[in-house]
């Protein structure tokens with residue numbers, strides 16, 4: 001396929017601007033010129049953010065046709081409410097692209113299941129990652145963040161590190177300990193994280209089979225490399241399941257909770273593969289999203305000294321010299337606003353593509369069964385009719401009040417809203433506060449930072465930064 005890339009057109013241009021008291025972080029120029037099907041597909045494969053025309057950043061609905069397929073783009077809060085909440089029954093199904101891309105790794109795990117399976121499992125998974133359990137997981141977050149901050153203190157002053165991989169290590173360690181238990185060895189944690197990373201790099205998010213007429217797309221080819229990546233992840237999970245079955249597991253682990261629920265209610269039907277799929281799902285859904293959020297937050301704060309100072313001032317008032325704890329989170333309003341603004345500008349899940357079950361009307365369009373209906377937080381969050389100065393980094397906007405309903409959807413909306421919303425928000429605020437209190441973090445001058453959306457939205461070449469003790 002790579003030889004075709006030359007037909008994708010010129011590479012996208014990116015813009016970024018900083019000045020006295022303002023920062024317009026990096027974003028692509030809108031798409032210009034003819035958008036042929038080939039160009040659209042190739043461009044989307046290379047860079048999903050660069051395919052949008054200026055008019056698509058306005059409130060409204062659009063229809064795209066790719067071969068025989070209909071895609072309806074909904075960039076209107078009322079439309080988002082209609083698709084994701086009111087008619088959830090018709091649009092709960094993920095796109096064939098997403099289902100096919102992930103099925104080898106997470107089977108019928110919550111993230112891509114629908115119908116009866118989703119209905120049965122959703123309350124179960126929501127319950128074990130619920131905010132009521134945050135006091136337990138909060139301790140894990142505090143410990144892992146403090147340990148990493150300690151490790152950084154041994155780094156040389158001014159040393160360059162890649163923040164994306166640091167934040168991925170951090171959040172992977174938090175979620176592996178939360179899901180599998182605190183006794184998971186470093187080596188096992190590494191196997192899981194590397195397995196996932198390798199899987200993501202090997203998988204293509206476009207499914208040509210769907211475009212060619214197969215409503216459910218075509219299965220992804222299970223190459224040797226892909227099988228190896230999956231084997232690393234499943235191997236560890238299977239061993240942890242055995243440990244738990246033999247009574248050696250950590251009772252606070254999410255996996256243990258799932259197994260105990262199954263023991264009490266056999267009608268749940270959580271067999272070994274279901275347990276493995278849900279554990280893999282929670283790990284996948286929980287680690288990359290938060291890692292991407294934190295990475296973008298460092299990029300933004302490093303370029304906006306006024307925001308960094310406001311956050312430091314608040315931290316000093318709330319925590320003094322001691323390290324922040326989960327109990328402080330409700331008082332860290334500015335830090336939370338930084339995280340919320342980061343999620344507006346760089347929503348880790350940048351596209352929600354759903355497949356219509358039955359014929360329907362969305363905005364001005366007649367939607368056919370099996371068509372794709374899309375909400376794109378990347379566009380919605382940067383729509384001038386909904387946001388003042390949409391491309392500016394302005395955490396203060398989240399202190400003034402809540403955004404209009406269904407105009408801000410980094411965690412999705414309706415019944416399929418992120419099950420780990422409170423977990424993710426708490427973790428992001430706590431980790432940001434822990435590191436900011438101790439270190440001054442600056443993006444390396446001249447580093448090329450470009451957002452790229454694949455399964456998650458992250459900086460294509462990572463985020464090289466220097467760290468210095470305060």
Ligand code: HEM
Nearest residue numbers: 110111285286289290349410411412416418419420423424
């Ligand atoms: C800042 C961090 C996070 C963000 C931005 C985020 C965002 C999202 C979004 C947008 C979805 C829906 C995707 C779609 O409909 O296509 C989702 C689903 C989900 N998330 Fe999160 N997430 C985050 C952290 C977490 C964490 C920490 C966990 C677990 C501890 C988690 C567990 C889940 C699960 C299980 C689902 C599937 C829900 C369902 O389909 O019913 N997420 N997340």
